[in-house]
Amino acid sequence: MAITKNGNKYTVRISYKDKQGKYRSKQKDGFKSRREAELFASKMLMELNEGHDLNPDITSFYDFFVDWYKTYKELKLSNQTKSRYRITANELKKYFGDTPISQINRRIYQKFINHYGSTHAKNTVHKVNSLVRACVRSALLDDILKKDFTAEVVLTYNE
Incomplete structure (x- = not known):
């Protein structure tokens, strides 16, 4: 981790290894004070220690779905519902x-919905989409996406 001053602003740069073992870095600048930069850096280091990826734009949809499921859903679901999540993740x-x-x-x-729906029933497509x-x-x-790409999607299915 490095904090540097550029003019009146501070820059934070954090280097780390991602889950695949590749070296990555995250940089953010424009902090008004060194304290503000240090707070940002400590937050990023805490996220790294918790196993989060600092560059979510390179996180695959599948990996994000699985991580989200394990973080927020897995512990409170029945076995049948867990199976539905695993099937969806595989798709x-x-x-x-x-x-x-x-x-x-x-x-x-x-x-994807058109492809999946061509071989699945209405209820199954609805469950996957939900x-x-x-x-x-x-x-x-989590500010990983800017827009909801599932909004106004037309569910198609096999009769």
Whole structure:
């Protein structure tokens, strides 16, 4: 971690290894005081220690979904509902692969729903979409996404 002064502003730079073992860095500048920069740096270090990725734009949709499920849902669900989350995660992995969550938009998600719905019943498509919508709302709250790509998506299904 480094805190430097550029003119009247401070810059924080943190270097770390991501989950895949690659070296990454996160930099933010424009802090008015050294104390403000130190608070930001300590928050980032705490997130790193908790296992969070500081560069969520490179986190795959699948990885984010699984992390969200384990963090917020897993402990309070029945085995049948846990199975539904695992099935949904597998479908996301098959379709999206390692696509970063930040690169998915409504059109891409609609294509997924169309593809998935072509071989699944209405109720199944609705369940998958509702799980993904809850995950996306969480990503919005965590400032990982700027827009809800599940909004106004038309659910298609096989009769």
